[in-house]
Amino acid sequence: MKTNYSQYQTTSAEPIAANMLESFRAVGYSMEAAVADILDNSISAGARNIWIDFDWKGADTTFAIKDDGCGMDNDELINAMRPGSKDPNEERDARDLGRFGFGLKTASFSQCRKYTVISKKQNNDSCFWTWDLDYIYHHAKKWELIASLPPGNWQEQIEALTSGTIVIWQDMDHLLKDTPVDDTKAKRKFLETMQLVKNHISVVFHRYIENNKVKIYFSDRGIPAWNPFMITHDATQNFPEEPLCNGQVRARGFVLPHKSKLTPEQFKEGEGIRGWNANQGFYVYRNERMLVSGGWLGLFRKEEHCKLARIMIDLPNNLDNEWQIDIKKSVARIPAGLRDQLKAYASEVRAYAVEVYRHRGKVMQRRSTSSKFEPVWVEMQKDGKRYYEINQLHPFIAQYDLKTLRPLIRLLEETLPVPLIVINESENPDSFFRPYEKTPTKELTDLIKTVYKSLLNNNAPEQAKNRLLLIEPFNEYPELIESL
Ligand SMILES: Nc1ncnc2c1ncn2[C@@H]1O[C@H](COP(=O)(O)OP(=O)(O)O)[C@@H](O)[C@H]1O
Ligand SMILES: [Mg+2]
Known part of the structure; x- marks a missing residue:
């Protein structure tokens, strides 16, 4: 059923600008996530180069993101500054990284109380507008931009581009409230945050950077890409x-x-x-x-x-x-x-x-051959619980007559300190020695030789060596086997 709205009395309930903008600040962006959201706009605008820079002045520090994308004319810029500038349900160009029509505003206000966007569309004059929370709070009391530019050569910078946009953050109170310019501790902390920003960008935009779709500079140095998959490594x-x-x-x-x-x-x-x-x-x-x-x-x-x-x-x-x-x-x-x-x-x-x-990467080897891998310990299961037994078919172990040693072996198997090993490994990964890593090589070589000799009873030398490669822990030392 369609509602007939003409039957109702209505009243305006516009949001109170200052309160609303203050709430934007609480969306919960980290500095690095906020910067990434601004970069999204630059990339969607077709930028080939993005320059991120800051000018340290304590509380008066400016932080700027400049791109050579398509830029905006005056009307487009005003609309871009408008919260909810786009319908989130609207279908977007498949390459567009935006969605809600909020990013520029929420990301910027999450970090600063005042930001300016200066932009230039090809063959157009440049234009700029500023959101200033203090102006809205104390003076305007409504949704009103001011035409102010922060000190600096921003206009020259934008004119030097065919088209492009610079987003300039000022009054970054979350990071730098009341910070004197000579506060070295605060500066160090700020630089650490800048490092986080760089790291985040190298991860989040790694495909763009790798494929040379866009170059992203931080203080004029290109940010490298971090690809998580080690795709080119043979063992991946x-x-x-x-x-x-x-x-x-x-x-x-x-x-x-x-x-x-x-x-x-x-x-x-x-x-x-x-x-x-x-x-x-x-x-x-x-x-x-x-x-x-x-x-x-x-x-x-x-x-x-x-x-x-x-x-x-x-x-x-x-x-x-x-x-x-x-x-x-x-x-x-x-x-x-x-x-x-x-x-x-x-x-x-x-x-x-x-x-x-x-198995320290030895899985491939185990799978690709028809012979069986011989571990020292084998995992067993009973009633849904696990335990570990010595592999009596292991060529070195099989040389012994184990009958008389059975009670000893049983004792070892029954008391293997599994919980301790698990805890240590999870708390301090990679902190265990490899088998025979701390033992003199001579001892291991002697051990390998003994097994090699016994294998030679039934195998040609090359065959015996191949079998050694499938026997724990000799598989970890192919170079010793090779030198036999
Ligand atoms: N660097 C830029 N270059 C060109 N246009 C931009 C730039 N930044 C923002 N815009 C314009 O402002 C609009 C609003 O941006 P934003 O608030 O981030 O929301 P969204 O990205 O979800 O559309 C964008 O859709 C785009 O049209
Ligand atoms: Mg956006």
Whole structure:
């Protein structure tokens, strides 16, 4: 039934400008998420270059983001400054990174009390407008922009571009309230925040940077890309792509190489800023722009032994509702209808990651040959519980007559300190020695030689060596086997 509104008396209930703008400030952006939201606009405007810079002056510091995108004319700029400048339900260009028509305002106000946008469209005069919370609070008491420019050569900068836009933040009270210009401690803290901004950009926009779609400079130095997947490394395991939602959404799993397969530099690169454990999980992209970096979106917990698993998910920009993309573009939720499928896929990737983690990357080798891998310990199950037994078929162990030693072996098997090992490994990952790492090489070589000799009874030398490569822990030392 359609409501007939003409029957009602009406009254205006306009929002109180100052209160409303103050509330914008509480959306909860971090500095880095706020900057990323401004960059989204630059990229959507077709920018090839983006320059981020600041001029340290304590509380009077300015922070600016300049782009050489299409720019805006005066009317467009005023509309861009308007909260809710676009209908969130409106279909957008497939490359557009915006959605709610709020980002410029909410991101800027989250960090500062006053910001100016100066813009120039090709063959147009430049224009600028400023939102100033103090002006609105104490003077205007309504939604009113002022035509003021912060001190500096902003106009010259914009005129130097064919087209482009500069967003200038002033009065950044959250970071710099009442900070004197010579407060070195505050300055150090500010620079640390700038480092966070750079790191965030290198992750969130890595595809744009890698593909040379856009160059992003911080204080005139290009920000490098951080790709989470180590795609070009030989030992990275690639899972087949899983199409979801009729192919609109794509998931692709990766298991990154075990530490033993990486040089220290590669290990550091793969670890990223947050470390291996924190970087496991889903990486959700919307139009090539990363929304979520790591974590399992509520499907699983982060676990030490799954830390090599990373899964790429690609979304178009017309599924924002389904994935509940928030204003800050830092949250996404898996739609109920996709949970089971995505969980099954992620479980496979995680299971493989666990194998690589446990066997130090030797899994491939074990799978690709017909001979069997001989571990020292084998995992057993009974009544749904696990325990570990010595593998009596292991070629070294099999040389002994174990009958008389049975009670001793039983004692060792029954008292293996599993809980302690688990706790230590989760609290201090990678802090255990490899087998024989702390033992003199001679001892290990002697051990290998003994087994090699016994293998030579039934095998040609080359065959015997190949078998050694499949016997724990000799598989960890192929160079010793080779030198036999
Ligand atoms: N750097 C820029 N270059 C050109 N246009 C811009 C720029 N920043 C903002 N705009 C315009 O302002 C509008 C509002 O931006 P914003 O508040 O971030 O909301 P949204 O990105 O969701 O549309 C954009 O849709 C765009 O038309
Ligand atoms: Mg935007």
